[in-house]
Amino acid sequence: MNEIFNAQRSVLIAGVTIDGSTVDIAIDETGMIAGIGEDARKAIDADIVIDGSDRLAVPGMVNTHTHAAMTLLRGYGDDMLLQDWLSQKIWPLEAHLTGDDVYWGTKLACLEMIRSGTVAFNDMYFFMDRAAQAVDETGMRATFAYGFIDLGMEEKREAEIKATEALVAHVKSLGNPRIQAAVGPHSVYTVSPEGLAWCGEYAKEQEIGIHVHLSETEKEVVDCVAQFGKRPAVLLDECGCLTPRTVAAHCCWLDEAECRLLGERGVSASHNPASNMKLAVNRAMPYHWLKASGANVCLGTDGCASNNNLDMLEEMKFAALLQKFAWNSPTLLPAGEALAMATSAGARALGTGPGTLTVGAPADIVLLDARAVCNTPLFHADSNTVYACNGGAVMTVLCGGRVLMHEREVPGAEEIVREAAATARSLVGRTETTS
């Protein structure tokens, strides 16, 4: 059965359920959906046939904000205030990170994401050449941004510029169409306006995306207004960082005018409800304002140190529940919309295709267990997917027609878990002996 994994072949998913109908899905050898319907099988000469009975097909999930290698920090520092958590726990440990740590942390993240139905992610971290190596081996899609942090220091800014340019050149040299580079100014509180302006200019020149944290906490907004006399989204805009290829993570404390600005600039706003609730940022993303503005609202998990997993099925539920609760409206963010946020909106944010199960789209497909307890009874598939199931209901995952998991088997899973556990122990050991 090993020959079905991670190979670019034509695939037939036979007799699978989509929106209540039983159909075949035909995937050609370039990884695109060639046909969907009762006799889609005629569209291809299938090398691989996957039995779709007792399976519900949904588009692959797209995680639009994460720090993948932070799987190594899962449970390392919990139940703290964001500023203390970053400055006392996370940044001191990250000072000891090596490329090998990021490689194994990202391998673990890919395994976790595949096992919960994610096919693509937007990553911001360090040693990104090693993260890209990990993704290249798994067959997923990813966009990598080096976390640009100059803390207002010119010398540091020069180093961050070099690191950003090196990553962009490296990603180009890989020539993997599933892997892209982006520019990653961390936030308005860690990057000077000069640094932000360089990021905006460089992204424009290179025609690549921008990945930034925006208005996560009230303190970020208050400090920004005190220091620069304007709110964070306005500052980012003046520095050329709000573009149709920008993904702004969190967006919790935006006011209505900032939401309109994001809409006008065609920005993607990544909602990260689990991380926001865990760090008690104390305000939910104003989803209704962003939606009304025309901004592309998508979904992300944030890193495993603040979530503490990468399960996008759980994240959809958190998003729907948090929005209803925070804005006192049970009709806000219904299940179908939460699923679209995690799939088509994410695909639009990263430019990976329509993120739908349609002919001509990349075959990024997840098969859920229709016989699972969480899918019984099966009145409304979207409702069960968002409110009842978690990633454990994911049985098979295809990305661009390649099978990344089948019947919950992912090749090499045991080695990844073993190596990542050892790597995390060694990283924490190194940190604690030197601090």
Ligand SMILES: C[C@H]1O[C@@H](n2cnc3c(N)ncnc32)[C@H](O)[C@@H]1O
């Ligand atoms: C890329 C950088 O972002 C940090 N990071 C991780 N989670 C968050 C968060 N919720 N808010 C701000 N920064 C974060 C990482 O720890 C790394 O230092």
Ligand SMILES: [Zn+2]
């Ligand atoms: Zn983050």
